[in-house]
Amino acid sequence: MIELRKPYLVFLADVRIPSFAKTAFGLRDWARADCLGQLRLESCEVDLGLPDMDPAAAAAAGAGSLVIGIAPVGGRIAEVWAPALLAAAECGLDIVSGLHTRLEAVPGLSDAARRGGAALVNIRTPPAGLPVGNGVRRSGKRLLTVGTDCALGKKYTALVLARALRARGVSADFRATGQTGIMISGAGIPIDAVVADFLSGAAETLSPAAATDHWDVIEGQGSLIHPGYAGVTLGLVHGSQPDALVLCHDPSRTVIVDAPHIPIPPLDVVARRYLDAARLTNPDARLVGVSLNTSSLDDQRRESLLGETARQLGVPCFDPLKTSCEQVIDDMLRDALPESRRT
Amino acid sequence: MIELRKPYLVFLADVRIPSFAKTAFGLRDWARADCLGQLRLESCEVDLGLPDMDPAAAAAAGAGSLVIGIAPVGGRIAEVWAPALLAAAECGLDIVSGLHTRLEAVPGLSDAARRGGAALVNIRTPPAGLPVGNGVRRSGKRLLTVGTDCALGKKYTALVLARALRARGVSADFRATGQTGIMISGAGIPIDAVVADFLSGAAETLSPAAATDHWDVIEGQGSLIHPGYAGVTLGLVHGSQPDALVLCHDPSRTVIVDAPHIPIPPLDVVARRYLDAARLTNPDARLVGVSLNTSSLDDQRRESLLGETARQLGVPCFDPLKTSCEQVIDDMLRDALPESRRT
Numbered sequence: 001m002i003e004l005r006k007p008y009l010v011f012l013a014d015v016r017i018p019s020f021a022k023t024a025f026g027l028r029d030w031a032r033a034d035c036l037g038q039l040r041l042e043s044c045e046v047d048l049g050l051p052d053m054d055p056a057a058a059a060a061a062g063a064g065s066l067v068i069g070i071a072p073v074g075g076r077i078a079e080v081w082a083p084a085l086l087a088a089a090e091c092g093l094d095i096v097s098g099l100h101t102r103l104e105a106v107p108g109l110s111d112a113a114r115r116g117g118a119a120l121v122n123i124r125t126p127p128a129g130l131p132v133g134n135g136v137r138r139s140g141k142r143l144l145t146v147g148t149d150c151a152l153g154k155k156y157t158a159l160v161l162a163r164a165l166r167a168r169g170v171s172a173d174f175r176a177t178g179q180t181g182i183m184i185s186g187a188g189i190p191i192d193a194v195v196a197d198f199l200s201g202a203a204e205t206l207s208p209a210a211a212t213d214h215w216d217v218i219e220g221q222g223s224l225i226h227p228g229y230a231g232v233t234l235g236l237v238h239g240s241q242p243d244a245l246v247l248c249h250d251p252s253r254t255v256i257v258d259a260p261h262i263p264i265p266p267l268d269v270v271a272r273r274y275l276d277a278a279r280l281t282n283p284d285a286r287l288v289g290v291s292l293n294t295s296s297l298d299d300q301r302r303e304s305l306l307g308e309t310a311r312q313l314g315v316p317c318f319d320p321l322k323t324s325c326e327q328v329i330d331d332m333l334r335d336a337l338p339e340s341r342r343t
Numbered sequence: 344m345i346e347l348r349k350p351y352l353v354f355l356a357d358v359r360i361p362s363f364a365k366t367a368f369g370l371r372d373w374a375r376a377d378c379l380g381q382l383r384l385e386s387c388e389v390d391l392g393l394p395d396m397d398p399a400a401a402a403a404a405g406a407g408s409l410v411i412g413i414a415p416v417g418g419r420i421a422e423v424w425a426p427a428l429l430a431a432a433e434c435g436l437d438i439v440s441g442l443h444t445r446l447e448a449v450p451g452l453s454d455a456a457r458r459g460g461a462a463l464v465n466i467r468t469p470p471a472g473l474p475v476g477n478g479v480r481r482s483g484k485r486l487l488t489v490g491t492d493c494a495l496g497k498k499y500t501a502l503v504l505a506r507a508l509r510a511r512g513v514s515a516d517f518r519a520t521g522q523t524g525i526m527i528s529g530a531g532i533p534i535d536a537v538v539a540d541f542l543s544g545a546a547e548t549l550s551p552a553a554a555t556d557h558w559d560v561i562e563g564q565g566s567l568i569h570p571g572y573a574g575v576t577l578g579l580v581h582g583s584q585p586d587a588l589v590l591c592h593d594p595s596r597t598v599i600v601d602a603p604h605i606p607i608p609p610l611d612v613v614a615r616r617y618l619d620a621a622r623l624t625n626p627d628a629r630l631v632g633v634s635l636n637t638s639s640l641d642d643q644r645r646e647s648l649l650g651e652t653a654r655q656l657g658v659p660c661f662d663p664l665k666t667s668c669e670q671v672i673d674d675m676l677r678d679a680l681p682e683s684r685r686t
Contacts, residue, residue, distance in 0.1 A: 135570025135571070137604075195535075196538070197535040197536065225623055227543060228476040229540065230581055231578030235539065256478075259477055261478070262478055
């Protein structure tokens, strides 16, 4: 598994458009306690509201890593960022990047890291030595968020559910499968970058055996009905052995965004596909909730859609940005108890 | 796509056990016309029945590649093979290997290849630049062999069907997704070595748009119900957009060999899963046959099982080693015709 050294100095470089700094905002929103400060170049126009710090100050304050929190078009590291990256590495901060450019390709950065005793961590590169999945049941409980398509809230939903579980005093970990998730969590595996043979083995490694009442809340990827990424999704489902699935959907979509010739089937059909797949490695897998992204709806239509979907699927339905997920948590925890202890 | 230079000099090295030379026997059986000869070291005890040739003679006779036709335990290139490999590269023969050891790691081989103008081809390494799959329908017809488990005849079945189609005068290509298949065909993509994001894109690349009456017969990999490899299988199914599926099964297996805690469901359930998956990218996908490996049965039990399975699944059922696949071909070709031309 990739493991990052916290706390972070969040590098915003010269970014001017907030949407290119999504990762940085995600860190601020979901790992605020792990972010010591932000490092911005002179022309930067985005502000996370964190203290501005240079690498030396961050290192003195105990920072473990400089995390590149932006993703410009093309995903490359710009030349003008290099002095800041070198300075951070010289100070002993690990440099963490999810961009296409490998950190080793930045002139002088490997040497600076060696001198500073820092690591260069390319989050797109999966860890070595992943096994082939074996499908043997592991102890502990697992929830996996799954979706009708890409980019409709699987990470956000998992973060919300993990937070809600912990707020109840339940032992729970968010398990990250994508770059931003790995930065937020400080650990994880970029599942879509794994060699195909090791897909489910990577997912098995990501959520290892745990205490019987511990929940891993696993960030889903792709979709079983996405013509490009379904293989990734199936490997993740099989390796995760989820006890609980939460299906994420954006009701404004009727087709796969990347493949508009492919219609999204009714939610109950999609849920059935996921359950069929999940039960290969966990015959007890159940759908426990539906997470809808209703940002395009007014309050009345939101309430009516959430209610209607809950009735259709027979599970609680919520919008993680707008409504409560507590009923999902209630049901999960009740159903996960031994029969004798259920109320 | 990986493309190999034919014809071949088949390298048997110092192998003593025929089962370690499966790839070489596969080449002899399925690509006999492409095999100029065999190259054996002194201690070799396996004989393909091909003319013995040294690299210089093979090069003079027009050979394009020396193909390593054996896979010893551990999958490594032994030191004692090196002189023969170097001599072949010096003569201008491409060196083709499906072993774990990369050819570049054999001391002196890269230099010898440079001098000889030869390429070093590691078949485990997928081609660069594979796209993400888009699921857009392509012209031409495709058959994919799929299975209840690994290693039960998907490659063999595909080879038999491709040969039978060509024997009818149908334009047909065997499309290889594994190492032996790639050597037999001279081209292909090792699908299980592809980075997960590009799985179905690799399958799309493997069987490109073709004439409307052309058939690509695609070698299946893994199984949708294998806990380690199902992601590979699903990506291959989606990218192949098969019009026709042939389900391969070994009736002596009741569980997944690598995962004996996972039972193999009834064949109709497995077939339904494959059809559900395939229809995402090809709504016309149909099951056209079942291929059974009945080597453990006597003639009477074979006939009865084939008949029973055909009745259960509603499609012709054959054993590619023992019985004819012609009824599958009949049905495929009839159903692939426009309605007006069907008899």
